[in-house]
Each structure stands twice: as structure tokens, then as C-alpha cells.
Amino acid sequence: MSNGSFSIPPPRNEPILSHAPGTPERAALLARLAELARAPIEIPLVIGGREVRTGRLGEIRCPHRHGQVLARFHQAGPAEVQLAAEAAVAARREWSTLPPSERASVLLKAADLLAGPWRATLNAATILGQSKSVQQAEIDSACETIDFWRWNPHFMARLLADQPISPPGVWNRTECRPLEGFVLAVSPFNFTSIAANLPTAPALMGNAVLWKPASTAVLSGWHLLQLLTAAGLPPGVINFLPGPGAAVGDAALASPHLGGLHFTGSTGVFNGMWRTVAANLERYGRYPRLVGETGGKDFVFVHPSADLEAAAAALVRGAFEYQGQKCSAASRAYVPRSLWPRLEERLAALVGALTVGEVEDPKVFFGAVIDQAAFKRIQGYLDLARATPGHRVRLGGGADASRGWFIQPTVVVTDDPRSRLMQEEIFGPVLTVWVYEDARLDEAVDLCESTSPYALTGAVFARDRAAVAGLSRRLVDAAGNFYVNDKPTGAVVGQQPFGGARGSGTNDKAGSMANLMRWTSLRTVKETFDPPHQVGYPHQG
Numbered sequence: 001m002s003n004g005s006f007s008i009p010p011p012r013n014e015p016i017l018s019h020a021p022g023t024p025e026r027a028a029l030l031a032r033l034a035e036l037a038r039a040p041i042e043i044p045l046v047i048g049g050r051e052v053r054t055g056r057l058g059e060i061r062c063p064h065r066h067g068q069v070l071a072r073f074h075q076a077g078p079a080e081v082q083l084a085a086e087a088a089v090a091a092r093r094e095w096s097t098l099p100p101s102e103r104a105s106v107l108l109k110a111a112d113l114l115a116g117p118w119r120a121t122l123n124a125a126t127i128l129g130q131s132k133s134v135q136q137a138e139i140d141s142a143c144e145t146i147d148f149w150r151w152n153p154h155f156m157a158r159l160l161a162d163q164p165i166s167p168p169g170v171w172n173r174t175e176c177r178p179l180e181g182f183v184l185a186v187s188p189f190n191f192t193s194i195a196a197n198l199p200t201a202p203a204l205m206g207n208a209v210l211w212k213p214a215s216t217a218v219l220s221g222w223h224l225l226q227l228l229t230a231a232g233l234p235p236g237v238i239n240f241l242p243g244p245g246a247a248v249g250d251a252a253l254a255s256p257h258l259g260g261l262h263f264t265g266s267t268g269v270f271n272g273m274w275r276t277v278a279a280n281l282e283r284y285g286r287y288p289r290l291v292g293e294t295g296g297k298d299f300v301f302v303h304p305s306a307d308l309e310a311a312a313a314a315l316v317r318g319a320f321e322y323q324g325q326k327c328s329a330a331s332r333a334y335v336p337r338s339l340w341p342r343l344e345e346r347l348a349a350l351v352g353a354l355t356v357g358e359v360e361d362p363k364v365f366f367g368a369v370i371d372q373a374a375f376k377r378i379q380g381y382l383d384l385a386r387a388t389p390g391h392r393v394r395l396g397g398g399a400d401a402s403r404g405w406f407i408q409p410t411v412v413v414t415d416d417p418r419s420r421l422m423q424e425e426i427f428g429p430v431l432t433v434w435v436y437e438d439a440r441l442d443e444a445v446d447l448c449e450s451t452s453p454y455a456l457t458g459a460v461f462a463r464d465r466a467a468v469a470g471l472s473r474r475l476v477d478a479a480g481n482f483y484v485n486d487k488p489t490g491a492v493v494g495q496q497p498f499g500g501a502r503g504s505g506t507n508d509k510a511g512s513m514a515n516l517m518r519w520t521s522l523r524t525v526k527e528t529f530d531p532p533h534q535v536g537y538p539h540q541g
């Protein structure tokens with residue numbers, strides 16, 4: 001309890017630094033890239049603030065130069081998960097009783113440190129470890145992370161301020177209590193900002209967390225943890241547990257202390273975790289909160305009235321930025337026959353101009369996919385496109401693993417609107433296009449609505465206002481984030497709360513009050529100032 005009611009500083013979105021030639025941020029980034037690439041580091045687990053070394057080492061390799069080991073990290077197993085669960089439960093006692101303003105100030109300070117002296121470190125770790133281009137790292141590991149840390153305290157303050165009415169003689173209040181036990185945060189490789197948000201959103205609400213980062217993103221995860229520690233996060237509030245997904249996940253989900261799961265990753269893994277929680281239900285003294293943001297098969301629907309150049313630019317950015325490894329990446333497109341020849345020509349010109357290579361070079365737009373497993377999975381889809389009648393690889397289609405895990409930006413045209421390439425999440429730089437007859441627009445919209453099990457993002461391109469309204473209405477359940485004349489990627493915290501439904505997750509909108517609501521269990525307090533002393537009522541005479 002503080003002796004004041006404090007206002008959180010009004011949030012604003014972190015400006016994107018250009019890293020153009022001659023800028024100080026470019027010089028700082030290039031220097032930090034050279035430092036982090038110099039020699040591999042060793043990364044421990046962190047449990048209750050103490051570094052733990054298990055000796056079971058995993059490796060982090062640079063995806064665009066896979067001969068280079070960037071770090072070796074100790075991996076957790078069930079014994080370390082149990083230690084971390086105990087450390088979290090112990091840390092929660094004090095952390096949950098700190099005034100919310102104190103907890104918020106840790107994140108606000110972390111945001112300022114990241115906007116300043118830590119920016120180059122997080123960007124460099126993301127570029128080297130996850131093969132993001134300079135721009136993609138800047139919008140993710142710097143700007144979006146900072147935005148989560150500035151906006152979530154603001155959303156928390158709004159939640160705390162939302163109070164019930166109190167009639168005369170009574171004072172009603174609600175309190176945002178943290179969940180009992182710990183929250184398990186399991187993060188994917190593809191966004192450093194998501195890795196930052198999954199443990200810190202529950203922590204902000206007073207919870208203690210077990211955080212399992214993706215094995216391919218442990219390098220940026222380690223620097224995030226160091227940064228949070230520098231910002232004053234107390235020991236045990238976030239316990240750092242890299243390791244094999246199933247070993248760490250199953251042990252954490254078996255703990256009687258599980259209070260919630262904050263997951264982002266593939267649909268199959270989340271489905272498995274949900275089933276494990278259901279099987280363990282009797283062990284927990286509560287119903288754990290399950291939040292999962294999962295896969296996508298995101299569409300771009302081009303109407304005959306569309307601005308063709310804008311649609312082409314959106315398709316290229318949406319499908320190929322970060323090598324198509326965004327849950328929101330444009331991955332299936334519906335294009336009218338009347339526009340396709342010119343649109344294809346434009347796509348060929350734009351894709352042909354993309355610079356591919358080692359992403360430390362600021363000239364490069366497009367790097368490697370994350371690892372060998374991803375390379376093989378995507379290559380399997382390229383083989384499928386070549387081997388299946390009615391499919392034509394029109395752009396790209398090549399793959400070269402000699403130095404890094406490189407897959408060319410690829411456009412496939414299919415005659416089958418229900419092709420596996422139109423339904424399944426590929427999670428790589430492969431855009432599949434179905435060209436519809438202009439006269440069969442309605443059928444094309446129905447196919448767009450129903451072809452894939454996912455419903456994460458989608459975009460429509462049209463200049464005809466009635467068409468925009470009609471598409472928006474008919475595709476209402478097909479995407480949790482819907483874009484009109486814009487690419488389906490690049491949601492900004494505070495502007496476009498992010499998440500999808502159907503097979504894409506629980507849609508608890510990362511970076512919003514809706515998400516923070518899941519990490520709190522409200523307590524309602526009714527206080528009566530002059531309580532009745534009698535039992536009877538007037539109608540009894």
C-alpha cells in the first residue's frame with residue numbers, strides 16, 4: 001500500500017530508428033554485432049536469482065552462417081523446474097504485496113534502458129541469433145518490447161481504476177490479486193518482444209513466473225533477462241529455464257503450483273499442453289488460466305477494384321519480411337483474373353529486387369530461416385508444390401543450406417483453392433496464390449473464409465467502399481486482426497491489440513487490458529458502514 005495514488009506516465013510508441021548510414025545507432029549496432037559475434041558465451045539457467053549450470057548443453061548457431069556457434073546454454077530438466085517452482089512461490093510472497101506502482105516502475109525503467117544503452121545489444125542478439133534484418137530487429141527487439149513495457153503499466157492502471165459503484169452506507173471495491181502459484185511462460189523463437197512480454201505481463205500483475213524461451217532464441221532471451229535484472233526485477237520473480245520443450249513443459253504443468261500458462265507458439269504444441277493440463281486438473285487447487293496465441297494461415301484478398309501497386313507491395317512485405325516467419329505472414333492470396341497478369345509482373349519486379357544474405361549487413365532485407373528443421377519443413381512444401389499437378393512455382397523455389405538456412409522468396413500459383421499450400425501454416429517465405437474468376441467473387445470469399453483452420457490475420461485490398469464493407473462483414477470470423485488496404489503483419493502495441501481465434505489461439509490480445517485480465521483473479525470487497533442489527537423485514541408487520 002502506498003500513501004499516494006500515482007499516475008503512470010502516458011505511454012507513447014517508441015520511434016523506429018532508421019539505422020541509415022551516418023547515424024549513431026548504426027555505429028553502435030555494428031560495434032555490438034562485432035562484439036557478440038567474437039566468441040561464444042555460456043548461458044546458465046537462473047532460478048531464484050542464482051545461476052544454475054546443469055552441464056547439459058545446447059548450442060545457438062547463427063542461422064545465416066550455421067557453422068558459427070554464438071552461445072552454449074545449460075538446459076533445464078524436471079529437477080530444475082521443481083526448484084524454480086519453489087523459488088517462484090517464495091518470491092511471489094513479497095512481489096505480490098508490492099504496490100503496483102513499484103512493479104510498474106521495474107518495467108518502465110527496463111523500457112528506458114532498452115530505448116537507450118541496451119538497444120544495440122538486444123538488436124544485435126536478435127540479428128545474429130534469429131537472423132532478423134536490421135529493420136526487423138529494430139521494430140521487434142527494440143520498439144515492440146519497449147512498447148509492451150510502457151503500455152502494460154498503463155493498461156494495469158486502467159484495470160485497477162475500474163471499480164464497482166457504492167450506494168449510500170456501503171463501500172464496494174475490487175482488487176486485482178495475482179494468481180496463486182506461478183505462471184508458466186513459454187515463448188517462440190520469432191519475436192524477441194513476445195519473449196519479453198510473455199513473462200513480464202503476468203509479473204507486472206504480481207505473479208511469479210517460470211519462463212522457458214525457445215531454444216533457438218536463448219541468446220536474445222538471456223540479454224532480456226540481464227536487462228530486467230538491471231532494471232531491478234527481484235530474484236525469483238522470473239526464473240529462466242531454457243531446455244527441451246516437452247521436458248520443461250511437462251514438469252511445469254505437473255506442478256501443483258501451476259496458476260496459469262502464457263504461451264505463444266504453434267497450435268499443435270498448445271493443444272498438447274492444454275490436454276496435459278486437463279489430465280492434471282485434480283492436482284492443482286484451482287483452474288489454471290490458459291492463454292495461447294498460436295499459428296496462422298493469413299490471407300490477402302484482392303478485390304477487382306484494388307490498388308494493384310499497393311496490393312503487390314503488401315504481399316511482398318507481408319509474405320517475405322523476416323523470411324515469412326511471422327504468425328501474421330501473408331501466406332495465401334486470392335487475386336482476380338482481371339488483375340493477376342499485372343500483379344504477377346509487379347511481384348516479380350519487387351521480389352527480384354530483394355537483397356538476400358547475411359543480415360548483419362544493413363543492406364540486406366532477407367536472411368535465413370531459423371534452423372535445419374525449419375529449412376527441411378519448408379523445403380518439403382516446395383517439393384510438394386513441384387510434385388502436385390495444378391501447382392506452378394512462379395518465383396523463387398530454391399533452397400541452399402551450404403552456408404546458412406536459405407530459402408528463396410517463393411510464389412506458387414495453384415489451381416486448387418483447397419490445396420495443402422492454401423490450408424497449412426508453412427512458416428517460411430512461401431506465398432500461394434489462387435486466381436479467381438471475377439464473376440465468381442462470392443465463391444472466392446467463401447473459400448477464403450473457410451479454407452484454413454486458423455483465424456489470425458487477414459487483409460483485403462479494394463477501393464470500392466461497398467466491397468470493403470461487404471468483405472469486412474463476410475470475413476468477420478476469419479481473422480482476429482483484419483486489415484483494410486494494408487499488409488496483414490506489423491501490429492503495434494497500443495494501436496492494434498493482437499491475437500486470433502479458431503486454431504490461432506485464445507485471442508487474449510497481447511498488449512491490451514484483455515491480456516492483463518487473465519493474470520489476475522479479482523477479489524470483491526463489500527464494506528457496510530452501519531450494518532443492520534435486526535433479522536426481520538417491514539412486510540412482516
Ligand code: NAD
Nearest residue numbers: 187188189213214245246249265266269293294295296327
Ligand atoms: P513452437 O510451438 O515450436 O515452440 C514454441 C515454444 O514451445 C518453444 O519455447 C518450444 O521449446 C516450446 N515447446 C515445444 N514443445 C513443447 C512441449 N511439448 N511442451 C512445452 N513447450 C514446448 O513454435 P516456434 O517454432 O517457436 O514458433 C512458431 C510458431 O509460433 C508458429 O506456429 C507461429 O504461428 C506461432 N506464433 C504465434 C504468434 C501469435 O501471436 N499468434 C506469434 C508468434 C508465433
